[in-house]
Amino acid sequence: MKGLSHKANKNKTKRIRGKIFKGSQATKKLGRFAILLLFPTRCPVCDKPVKPFGALICAKCRQKIRYVREPRCYKCGKELKDNTLEYCFDCLHKNHVYDRGFSLFVYSSVRNSIYRFKYAGRREYAEFFGKEMAEHLGEELLSLNPDALVPVPMYKEKEKKRGYNQAHLLAQALGKEIGVPVCAHFAERTRNTAPLKELGISERQNNLKKAFKIQGNDVKLSTIVIIDDIYTTGSTINEIARECRRAGVEKIYFAALASGSGR
Numbered sequence: 001m002k003g004l005s006h007k008a009n010k011n012k013t014k015r016i017r018g019k020i021f022k023g024s025q026a027t028k029k030l031g032r033f034a035i036l037l038l039f040p041t042r043c044p045v046c047d048k049p050v051k052p053f054g055a056l057i058c059a060k061c062r063q064k065i066r067y068v069r070e071p072r073c074y075k076c077g078k079e080l081k082d083n084t085l086e087y088c089f090d091c092l093h094k095n096h097v098y099d100r101g102f103s104l105f106v107y108s109s110v111r112n113s114i115y116r117f118k119y120a121g122r123r124e125y126a127e128f129f130g131k132e133m134a135e136h137l138g139e140e141l142l143s144l145n146p147d148a149l150v151p152v153p154m155y156k157e158k159e160k161k162r163g164y165n166q167a168h169l170l171a172q173a174l175g176k177e178i179g180v181p182v183c184a185h186f187a188e189r190t191r192n193t194a195p196l197k198e199l200g201i202s203e204r205q206n207n208l209k210k211a212f213k214i215q216g217n218d219v220k221l222s223t224i225v226i227i228d229d230i231y232t233t234g235s236t237i238n239e240i241a242r243e244c245r246r247a248g249v250e251k252i253y254f255a256a257l258a259s260g261s262g263r
């Protein structure tokens with residue numbers, strides 16, 4: 001993955017170099033450096049300025065993050081404790097609407113980080129998260145030949161209040177790395193649903209009924225990857241997937257930043 005985006009970046013740089021006077025490149029670089037000095041990148045784990053300077057996460061903090069490892073559930077992608085099984089307990093007992101999914105981190109190891117990413121305005125974490133998703137899940141996602149990444153939509157008023165939709169930021173950061181377009185307005189949230197962490201499983205499903213709408217499928221997407229921050233029971237992804245199927249999407253996958261048993 002890294003190779004691909006690196007090559008694309010190199011070509012882009014060459015094109016730009018041909019057009020712009022070399023001096024202005026140096027000025028731009030200096031400008032970026034000055035911005036970094038004034039507003040150093042915060043580490044997504046400890047939330048302090050990253051050490052070493054210029055990195056996206058502290059070398060020490062990186063060790064605290066746990067990645068979802070094999071064996072993984074063939075359906076939802078959660079880590080399995082027993083390598084003789086193909087599916088987790090949840091997927092053995094439930095029919096998910098989506099086809100398959102993947103998660104990057106074990107939720108308990110990034111709980112505080114995701115909390116700040118969602119509720120404390122730390123949109124800057126998206127760059128690190130997107131790059132990590134690309135590096136660890138990119139190859140698997142590209143092998144599915146997706147037409148687009150579709151972020152889980154937020155209710156408009158809620159997004160206005162927060163200033164951003166974290167799933168959209170994730171999709172943009174990932175899409176940029178792996179070269180897949182983001183269709184941010186393909187799905188829309190029509191109701192302001194109660195936070196899922198406060199509800200039981202059956203309540204979660206009722207709470208989400210008719211919460212999503214597809215804005216027509218004029219672009220004829222046939223394979224999509226839904227992007228979300230956390231995967232737990234799959235209620236949200238299933239509800240969006242149901243609407244996407246109705247709109248004619250054939251293959252529906254998801255990629256989540258983290259998966260865990262509780263939000």
Ligand SMILES: [Zn+2]
Nearest residue numbers: 043046058061
């Ligand atoms: Zn740190």
Ligand SMILES: [Zn+2]
Nearest residue numbers: 073076088091
């Ligand atoms: Zn599963």
